[in-house]
Amino acid sequence: MKQFLTLFKSPMFVIGFSLFVGTLLLALLGPLVFNITTERVGVQYAPPSGKYWFGCDDLGRDYVSLLIKGLQASLYVGFLAGIIATTLGTLLGIYGGFKGGLVDDIINMVTNLFIVIPSIVIIILISASFSEGRSLTLIAVIIGMTAWTWSARAVRAQSSALKSKDHISLAKMNGANTFAVITLHILPYLASYVFMVFILQVATGILTEAAISMIGLGPLDTVSLGTILNQAKNNGALSDGIWWAFLPATVIITMVVFALYLINTSAEGVFNPRLRK
Amino acid sequence: MAIFEVDNLSLHYLTRFGKKIHAVTGVTFNMEKGEILGIAGESGCGKSTLVNGLMGLFIPPLYPTSGDVRVNGESLMNRTPNDIRQNVLSRKVSMIPQGAFNALNPTRKVKDIAADVMAAHLKNVDKKEIYDRLVERFDLFGMDTKKVLNSFPIQLTAGERQRSVIGISTLLNPQMVIADEPTSALDVTTQKVVIRLIFDLLEKGIFSTMIFITHELPLLRHVADNIGIMYAGEFVEYGTTDQIVFDPRHPYTKALMGAMLSAEPGQKQKKPTAIEGAPPNLANPIFGCRFADRCPVAKEDCKKSEQEIRMVAGRQVRCQYAE
Numbered sequence: 001m002k003q004f005l006t007l008f009k010s011p012m013f014v015i016g017f018s019l020f021v022g023t024l025l026l027a028l029l030g031p032l033v034f035n036i037t038t039e040r041v042g043v044q045y046a047p048p049s050g051k052y053w054f055g056c057d058d059l060g061r062d063y064v065s066l067l068i069k070g071l072q073a074s075l076y077v078g079f080l081a082g083i084i085a086t087t088l089g090t091l092l093g094i095y096g097g098f099k100g101g102l103v104d105d106i107i108n109m110v111t112n113l114f115i116v117i118p119s120i121v122i123i124i125l126i127s128a129s130f131s132e133g134r135s136l137t138l139i140a141v142i143i144g145m146t147a148w149t150w151s152a153r154a155v156r157a158q159s160s161a162l163k164s165k166d167h168i169s170l171a172k173m174n175g176a177n178t179f180a181v182i183t184l185h186i187l188p189y190l191a192s193y194v195f196m197v198f199i200l201q202v203a204t205g206i207l208t209e210a211a212i213s214m215i216g217l218g219p220l221d222t223v224s225l226g227t228i229l230n231q232a233k234n235n236g237a238l239s240d241g242i243w244w245a246f247l248p249a250t251v252i253i254t255m256v257v258f259a260l261y262l263i264n265t266s267a268e269g270v271f272n273p274r275l276r277k
Numbered sequence: 278m279a280i281f282e283v284d285n286l287s288l289h290y291l292t293r294f295g296k297k298i299h300a301v302t303g304v305t306f307n308m309e310k311g312e313i314l315g316i317a318g319e320s321g322c323g324k325s326t327l328v329n330g331l332m333g334l335f336i337p338p339l340y341p342t343s344g345d346v347r348v349n350g351e352s353l354m355n356r357t358p359n360d361i362r363q364n365v366l367s368r369k370v371s372m373i374p375q376g377a378f379n380a381l382n383p384t385r386k387v388k389d390i391a392a393d394v395m396a397a398h399l400k401n402v403d404k405k406e407i408y409d410r411l412v413e414r415f416d417l418f419g420m421d422t423k424k425v426l427n428s429f430p431i432q433l434t435a436g437e438r439q440r441s442v443i444g445i446s447t448l449l450n451p452q453m454v455i456a457d458e459p460t461s462a463l464d465v466t467t468q469k470v471v472i473r474l475i476f477d478l479l480e481k482g483i484f485s486t487m488i489f490i491t492h493e494l495p496l497l498r499h500v501a502d503n504i505g506i507m508y509a510g511e512f513v514e515y516g517t518t519d520q521i522v523f524d525p526r527h528p529y530t531k532a533l534m535g536a537m538l539s540a541e542p543g544q545k546q547k548k549p550t551a552i553e554g555a556p557p558n559l560a561n562p563i564f565g566c567r568f569a570d571r572c573p574v575a576k577e578d579c580k581k582s583e584q585e586i587r588m589v590a591g592r593q594v595r596c597q598y599a600e
Contacts, residue, residue, distance in 0.1 A: 101293055166379035172336060174397035175362050184393075188384035 007270050016262025023256050027075055030068035037065055038223070045237075048244050055244040057228075058235045066223050067248055073224035074206050074253065077140040081205030084144025086151055086198040093155030094182055094190070098163050104156075111152050119146035123208065127217035136219040143208050144201075151197045158193065159186050192271040196264050203260040210253050225249045279307040280486060281370075281453060286344035288323075288330045291337070298560045299342065300326040302510045305586075306503075308453070308486055313479075315501030315518070316490045317533075322556065323510040324490050325375065328457045331488070332370050333361050348452070367398040371451035371484070373443055373475075375458045380442050381430035388426040391445045398449060414444050417481070418474060436467045440474060447478060453486035461491070472500065494537055498522045506530045509556045509567040516592025526589050526599045528572045566596065574598060 007013045030036070038061055046056040054063035096107035126142050127134060159182075162168065168185050176184070187194075212218060213226020214233065228249040232238065237245035288301040301323045308314055318324055329339055333346055333353025346353045348369045353361065366372075374380040381390055388408060395407045408426070415422040418440045430438055439459065447454060456475065460468040478484060489500055497504055497518065504521040506514045506529065514527040525531045532552045554571040557563050565580035566572070572579070576598065584595045 166374060166376055167382045169336075170374055170380055171382070171393070173334060174394055175359060176393075176397075184385070185382055 007267060010266040010270055012262055013266035013270070016259045016266060019255060019259035020263065023071060023252065023259065024075065027068065027071045030071075034064055034068065036068060037062065038069070045242050045245070054248050055242075057231060057245060063244060063248065066228055067225070067252060069223045070225040070228050070249065071252055071256075073136055073219070073222050074209060074226070074256070077136060077143065077209040077224065078202040078206035078256075080137065080140035081143035081147060081208070082198055082202035084141060085147040085201040085205070086194060088144070089148035089151030089197070089201075090155050090190070090194050092148070093152040093157075094159045094186055095178075096152075097156040097159035097161075098178065098182060098186060100160070100163070104160075107152070108156070111149050111156075114146065114149040115153070119149075120208070120211070122146050123212055124215075124217060127212055132220075134217075134220045136222050136224065139209060139212070139219055140205065143205050147201055147204055147208070151194075151201065154197065155190060155194070158190055162186055162189060192267070196267050196271070199260050199264045199267070203257045203264075206253065206260075207257055225253050280310050280349055281308040282345075282347040282350075283307070283331065284345040284347070286327075286330055286346060287342035288326055288339060289342045290326075290339055292560075296560060300339075300510050300559060301330060303344070304505075304512050305344075306505060306512070306515060308488070311485050313487045313489060313500060313502050315497035315504045316488060316507060317492060317494050317497055317504060318507030319492060319533075319556070322507045323559075324492075324507060325457055326510075327507070328372060328455050328488075328490060331455060332366060332372060334358060334366070362397055363400065367394075367446075367449040367451055369452050371446050371449070371454050373446045373454060373456040373459045375461060381438060383430050386427060386429055387433075387441050390430075391426075391441075391448070394445055395448065410448060411444070414448055415441075417477075418444060435463055436470050439463065439467070439471050443471070443474060443478070447483055451484050453488070454484045455488045455490070457490050458492070460493075460496070468496075472496070476500070494522070494533065506533065509563075510559055511567060511595060512586075512593070513568065513595045514592060520590070520592045524590065526592070527594045527596050528574050528599070529568045532571075532573070568596075 008017075040060040041062050042052055042056040042060045044056070044058050044060055046052055046060065048055040052062050052064065054067065056062060057066065092107050092111070096104040123142055123146055127139065130138065162185075168181060171181055171185055209218070209224060210226035210229065213224050214229045216230055216234075218224055218227045218230060229246055232242070232245035232249075235245070237243075283304055283306050286301065286304045287299065290298040290300055292298065304327060306314065316324060316327070326339065329335070330341065331346055333356060335341060336358065341354060344354075348365065353365060356365075381387070385393075388411060391411050392402075392404055392407050395402055411426060412422050415425060420437060420440060425433060425437055425441060430441075433441065443459070454475075459475065460471050463471060475487070479487065489497065491497060501518050503516065504518050505512045506521065506527065508529050514521060514525065514530045521530060522534070525534050529552075532550075535550050536552060537549055552571055557567055557570065565582055566575070566584045569575045569579040579597070582597070584597060586593045586595050587597070587599070588594075589599050
């Protein structure tokens, strides 16, 4: 815990963290401050004004409402995908690396298979096959199920290096079973590492969701930052110079991902004693 | 009566591909109460494997091939690991592990590590009781007990860590202790402190009998009553300390003594000589004498017949030409 508190001594972390908390607060508290509605309120592509800060879209909906709803959706996808990918990757990686032998070989083979096939292709194919009922949760699950590979491989390397440590063989000698060894002796070692992997996976989740939504394979049941971009692209907002249709969404995505990357990079500087100042 | 008897003990590792590696072959010795036996040999000769075998604790891939180990006449063979842990380890036989820094989990406090170890050996334990016991025992070591117990291993000095490890190993007053290179990772001054600590416990009667495993022969000379020299999984020579150190008979023991620096008067000019070659690969079957390839006095027939243990000048030697 102490280590997590020392994070706040790093200015980079403080910047990233405040940016991220800012967007989180916008998503959570936005509905209390702004009147969120997806009904038609203004004319088509009404430019930004005092009443509609970011103008209106092609259906005359207020962009502030859409952006807040979209941010909520993107964060939800990011966190759900991140939790799935990190849990899956960490469990498979630790178990494979610790057990070794045939189990490790099989897990390794599956991991390599997933690494070799570009995940975006799998995501596009699965998303495209759900022409109906493509929900936000489904997309998050698909992203999570394809993004676990690198974390599994990295965690496997660590746990496989740890398993030959003396204190682990002594723990086994004292009768600790696989579960006890993993939870008491390996996971605490990897906690900071898993935390960093999780942050990266959340960022990847948000970016991937935006990418597939932008090409029109996003969720059908809600607005996300990606679908806002998709709409803007489909209606030719870019060539018509309607900047308020795509710029705010782009900036928000960039900001969230940038904040997460800042957190990850600064965390490495704190958790890795060699980089610690 | 001998309290610890090892009878023709052979151990092997089973690799993933079904290959057997015979790490220890035909080790036999008896120990009386109060005896200190030193076992010496080069790296990879099977010392640490032997330690596991002597405790009767066979964790795959280590398996017993043949032979028997008896503590107070009670055999340790063919027993479940749990039975061994609760009835033998820590009470009758205890191990002081190699390298204190690696033996302690860096993410847990010393008292939690100790509690874990105790929980493995006692059925119903109270955390408070263990803590009191730890404080009492650690106070013997002249350390800042409260501080050490509430520290993470990384916050302790090398000596404190080693003392903690020894303290945890001997907490349940074992009859005998197997020390597996307890000093190998320490500098000379700390080594001395640790050795003194072990002998302090011996004098205070916390345990009486000890097997001391090391590759440092000069150390054994000062601490052991008897010495066994191991080579490629076998005892090649086994006798009293004076016999082994001052009058070695097996060619390997002689070579080992020759490879050592000595600070004795009149010996300072002597240059240590290396033993040429490398030990045999234990994964392959070996015929005849295992040292024959490196032996300066080997003859043609050394590799043809299995070497039996002979009594030469009052000690056991595994060489047909030793005199």
